[in-house]
Amino acid sequence: MNLLYFMYMEYLAKYNIPKLFGDITFYIIPFCIIALALLIIVLILVLAERKLLGYFTQRKGPNRVGYWGILQTLADAIKLLCKENITPKGVDRFLFNLAPVLVFVPTFAALGIIPYCAEFTFVNTSTNVILYLILAAFPILSIFLGGWASNNKYSLMGAMRSIAQVISYELPVTFVLLSIVVLSSSTNLTGITLAQYSRAGFAGWFIFPCIIGFVVMFVSILAELNRCPFDLPEAESELICGYNTEYSGMRFAIFYLSEYAMLFANSMFLAILFLGGYLSPFGGYISHILLGDSYLASILVYFEQVFWLFLKSALLIFIIIWIRATLPRLASFDLLKFSWSILLPVSIVNLLLVVLIKFGGLL
Amino acid sequence: MTITTFKLNLGPQHPSTHGVLRLILELEGEKILSCEPDVGYLHRGMEKMAERMSYIQYLPLVDRIDYLAGFFYSELYCRIVEKALNIELSQRVKFIRVIMLELNRIASHLLWIGAFLMDLGAISPYFYAFREREMILRYFEKLTGQRMMYNYFVFGGIRRDIGYIEDIEEILKILPVKLNDYERIITENPIFISRTKGKGILTKYTALNYSITGVNLRASGISYDVRNTDYLYEGLKYKPVVLYSCDAWARYKARILEIRESVTLIKQVIEYLKSCSPTEQKPISPLNLKLPEGNYYGEIEAPRGMASCYVESVGEDRPYRLKWRTGSYYSVNLLRKLLVGNYLNDAIAIAGSLDIILPEVDK
Structure with a gap:
C-alpha cells in the first residue's frame, strides 16, 4: 500500500494539490473502480453460471443477445430495472x-x-x-x-x-x-x-x-x-x-x-x-x-x-x-x-x- | 407452552405440484400435521363429454386424459369398443400396440425421473431425461404426426402401419447406456439416498387400503401388474418389478427397472415384427358405430397405475355413461396419509415420488 500511496502523493504534489485531498481520494477512487469492476464481474459471473449450467445440462445457455450471449445479463439487468417494484x-x-x-x-x-x-x-x-x-x-x-x-x-x-x-x-x-x-x-x-x-x-x-x-x-x-x-x-x-x-x-x-x-x-x-x-x-x-x-x-x-x-x-x-x-x-x-x-x-x-x-x- | 400451527397453501400455482394440485397443509414450523388435497383445477368434464359425442368423436379426446401417456387411454378406449363389437385383432396389430405402449411408458417414466430430481433440487437429470424422451417423441411424431396426443389407435386396428423400426432399435441401443449414466449420477448419490431412503414409507396394508396400483404398489412389495393378464402381452416374456423397501427410493428404483423391462419387451416384439409379413388389418368403419346394449369394462397398466374404463351403452351411437379410473387420483388421496409427520422438504420428495399427473386426476 505504501508504495502506491507515495507514488500517488508525489503525483499530486507535482500539481500542488493539498495532501488532504490525496488522503481522501486515495481511498475513494479505488473504491469506485472496485464497485464498477464488481458490477462487471457479477455480470460475467451470472453469464458464466448460465453458460456453464447450459453446457453441463446439454444446452447452449444464453446465446442470443450479443455475440455468444455476452450481453444477456446486461439485457436482463435493464429489464429488471424497468420493471415495476411491487410492494405486496x-x-x-x-x-x-x-x-x-x-x-x-x-x-x-x-x-x-x-x-x-x-x-x-x-x-x-x-x-x-x-x-x-x-x-x-x-x-x-x-x-x-x-x-x-x-x-x-x-x-x-x-x-x-x-x-x-x-x-x-x-x-x-x-x-x-x-x-x-x-x-x-x-x-x-x-x-x-x-x-x-x-x-x-x-x-x-x-x-x-x-x-x-x-x-x-x-x-x-x-x-x-x-x-x-x-x-x-x-x-x-x-x-x-x-x-x-x-x-x-x-x-x-x-x-x-x-x-x-x-x-x-x-x-x-x-x-x-x-x-x-x-x-x-x-x-x-x-x-x-x-x-x-x-x-x-x-x-x-x-x-x-x-x-x-x-x-x-x-x-x-x-x-x-x-x-x-x-x-x-x-x-x-x-x-x-x-x-x-x-x-x-x-x-x-x-x-x-x-x-x-x-x-x-x-x- | 401453546403450540401454534398455521395453514399453508401448497399450490395450485407451485412449481413442484406438477400441474395444479392444491394441498392445504397444516404446519407446525416445517412439520406437517395434516394434509388436505384439493383437486379439480384441471377438470375438463372428460366423462360428461363422452355422453355428447359419438364414439369416434370422443377418441381423440381420450389421449388428453394423461398427456404423458396418451397411448394407454387410447388403447383402453379402443379395447372396450372392440370388446363390445367382438373384433379380433391380428397378432401384428397387437404387438404394434405393445411397442407404442411400452415406448410411451418409457417416455413417461423418463419425464418422471427428471421431474422428481428437479423436486429434489438437482437440475441436470431433468435435461438428461428429456434428451432421451425427446428421441422417443421424435419417433412418435414421425409415425403418428403428433408428439403427445397421438390418436394413433383406432377401433379394430391402427391408423397406419408401423414404420421406421430402425429408429426404435436406435433408441433401444442408446437407452440402457443412458440409464447406467443416470444410475451413476442419481442412484449412488449419497444426498439422493438420504433424501429418499426411508422417506414416505407406504406399507402393503396402506397401499391396498388406498387402492394404490402400478409402480407405487409394486415398490411396496405386492406383485400386481395388469400386464400379466393382458391379452396384448400374451406370448411375451415379462418379469414384473417388485421391490420391498416401500420408500421413495424404491419407487424411483422400480421405475428405472421398469424402463429396462420395457426395453426387453420391445426387443422381443421387434423380433416378431421382423419375422412376420406386414398383413394389414383394416380398422372398422367408425361411421354410425353403435355399441350393443350392455356395460363394458376394460383395464390396462398405465405408467401411473392401473387405468380402467367403464362404458354403459343403451344401444345408441354414444355411451350412456362413461367412467374412468386413473392411478394418480388414488395417489393424490394417499397424500393425506403419507405426508403427515414429515417435514416440508421431505413432503415435496414424497409427493414427487408418487408420480402424480393432474390432468389424469381431474379428467
Missing part, C-alpha cells in the same frame, strides 16, 4: 425496502479487506480475518429481514432456514480459520498470503497441510452462500425461491447481484486462505521472468497478482457451479445434522492436526 399488501414497508439496501453493504465491505495485490488493500487492519468472518455472515441478516418483512409464509420459512443454516455453518468456518491463523501466525490476510510463499510456488500453500480444513471451509461457504446443495433458503421447488418470493424489479435484482458478489468475495477469500492468494503458483512472477527487474515489470507484477487471485477464485467458482449442476438439495434436517455431527468435529480435529504439524516439528 401487508408487508412491513420500511424493513421490506431496507433489506435489499443492507444486503450490498457487507458485500462491499468484504471486498474492501481483500488483498488484491501486494500493495493494495483498502482496509488493512491487523485482524482482517475476523472482520471477514463477521461480514460473510452479514448478508444473512438482510435475507432474514426480507423474509420477515415479506408477509409471506414461504419467505418466512426461507428466512428461518437461512438463519439456522448460518448459525450451524459459522462454527466450522471459525475453527478452520483458527487453524489457518495457527499456520500463518497472523490474523491479517496479507500476512496469511505471504506466509504461503515458497520458492517452489504452490508447495507452500496451506491447502496441503490443511486439506481437511479446505474441504470443510468449502462446504461451509457453499452453505453460507445458499448455494446448491445447501440452497434450502431459496429452494425453488419447495419454497418458491424462499426469502425473495415477494421481491420484484430492481429489489430482486439487488438480491440476485449481491448473491453473486458474495460468491465472488467468498471464493477470493478461500483462494487467499488456501491457494496462496495473489502469489504466483510458480514461485516467481511471469512478468519478472519475462522482463527482468525493469520498471515496467514492477508495475505489471501488481496486475499479474490480481490476475492470479482472480484465476484461483474463478477456478473455485467453476467447481461451485459444477456442484450445482450435479447434486440434489439436502433436506433441512440433514443439513443441520451434517454440520453439527460431521463438519464441526472434523474441523476441530483439523485444528489439532494443524497445531501438531506446526509445533510438533512435522513441518
Whole structure:
C-alpha cells in the first residue's frame, strides 16, 4: 500500500494539490473502480453460471443477445430495472425496502479487506480475518429481514432456514480459520498470503497441510452462500425461491447481484486462505521472468497478482457451479445434522492436526 | 407452552405440484400435521363429454386424459369398443400396440425421473431425461404426426402401419447406456439416498387400503401388474418389478427397472415384427358405430397405475355413461396419509415420488 500511496502523493504534489485531498481520494477512487469492476464481474459471473449450467445440462445457455450471449445479463439487468417494484399488501414497508439496501453493504465491505495485490488493500487492519468472518455472515441478516418483512409464509420459512443454516455453518468456518491463523501466525490476510510463499510456488500453500480444513471451509461457504446443495433458503421447488418470493424489479435484482458478489468475495477469500492468494503458483512472477527487474515489470507484477487471485477464485467458482449442476438439495434436517455431527468435529480435529504439524516439528 | 400451527397453501400455482394440485397443509414450523388435497383445477368434464359425442368423436379426446401417456387411454378406449363389437385383432396389430405402449411408458417414466430430481433440487437429470424422451417423441411424431396426443389407435386396428423400426432399435441401443449414466449420477448419490431412503414409507396394508396400483404398489412389495393378464402381452416374456423397501427410493428404483423391462419387451416384439409379413388389418368403419346394449369394462397398466374404463351403452351411437379410473387420483388421496409427520422438504420428495399427473386426476 505504501508504495502506491507515495507514488500517488508525489503525483499530486507535482500539481500542488493539498495532501488532504490525496488522503481522501486515495481511498475513494479505488473504491469506485472496485464497485464498477464488481458490477462487471457479477455480470460475467451470472453469464458464466448460465453458460456453464447450459453446457453441463446439454444446452447452449444464453446465446442470443450479443455475440455468444455476452450481453444477456446486461439485457436482463435493464429489464429488471424497468420493471415495476411491487410492494405486496401487508408487508412491513420500511424493513421490506431496507433489506435489499443492507444486503450490498457487507458485500462491499468484504471486498474492501481483500488483498488484491501486494500493495493494495483498502482496509488493512491487523485482524482482517475476523472482520471477514463477521461480514460473510452479514448478508444473512438482510435475507432474514426480507423474509420477515415479506408477509409471506414461504419467505418466512426461507428466512428461518437461512438463519439456522448460518448459525450451524459459522462454527466450522471459525475453527478452520483458527487453524489457518495457527499456520500463518497472523490474523491479517496479507500476512496469511505471504506466509504461503515458497520458492517452489504452490508447495507452500496451506491447502496441503490443511486439506481437511479446505474441504470443510468449502462446504461451509457453499452453505453460507445458499448455494446448491445447501440452497434450502431459496429452494425453488419447495419454497418458491424462499426469502425473495415477494421481491420484484430492481429489489430482486439487488438480491440476485449481491448473491453473486458474495460468491465472488467468498471464493477470493478461500483462494487467499488456501491457494496462496495473489502469489504466483510458480514461485516467481511471469512478468519478472519475462522482463527482468525493469520498471515496467514492477508495475505489471501488481496486475499479474490480481490476475492470479482472480484465476484461483474463478477456478473455485467453476467447481461451485459444477456442484450445482450435479447434486440434489439436502433436506433441512440433514443439513443441520451434517454440520453439527460431521463438519464441526472434523474441523476441530483439523485444528489439532494443524497445531501438531506446526509445533510438533512435522513441518 | 401453546403450540401454534398455521395453514399453508401448497399450490395450485407451485412449481413442484406438477400441474395444479392444491394441498392445504397444516404446519407446525416445517412439520406437517395434516394434509388436505384439493383437486379439480384441471377438470375438463372428460366423462360428461363422452355422453355428447359419438364414439369416434370422443377418441381423440381420450389421449388428453394423461398427456404423458396418451397411448394407454387410447388403447383402453379402443379395447372396450372392440370388446363390445367382438373384433379380433391380428397378432401384428397387437404387438404394434405393445411397442407404442411400452415406448410411451418409457417416455413417461423418463419425464418422471427428471421431474422428481428437479423436486429434489438437482437440475441436470431433468435435461438428461428429456434428451432421451425427446428421441422417443421424435419417433412418435414421425409415425403418428403428433408428439403427445397421438390418436394413433383406432377401433379394430391402427391408423397406419408401423414404420421406421430402425429408429426404435436406435433408441433401444442408446437407452440402457443412458440409464447406467443416470444410475451413476442419481442412484449412488449419497444426498439422493438420504433424501429418499426411508422417506414416505407406504406399507402393503396402506397401499391396498388406498387402492394404490402400478409402480407405487409394486415398490411396496405386492406383485400386481395388469400386464400379466393382458391379452396384448400374451406370448411375451415379462418379469414384473417388485421391490420391498416401500420408500421413495424404491419407487424411483422400480421405475428405472421398469424402463429396462420395457426395453426387453420391445426387443422381443421387434423380433416378431421382423419375422412376420406386414398383413394389414383394416380398422372398422367408425361411421354410425353403435355399441350393443350392455356395460363394458376394460383395464390396462398405465405408467401411473392401473387405468380402467367403464362404458354403459343403451344401444345408441354414444355411451350412456362413461367412467374412468386413473392411478394418480388414488395417489393424490394417499397424500393425506403419507405426508403427515414429515417435514416440508421431505413432503415435496414424497409427493414427487408418487408420480402424480393432474390432468389424469381431474379428467
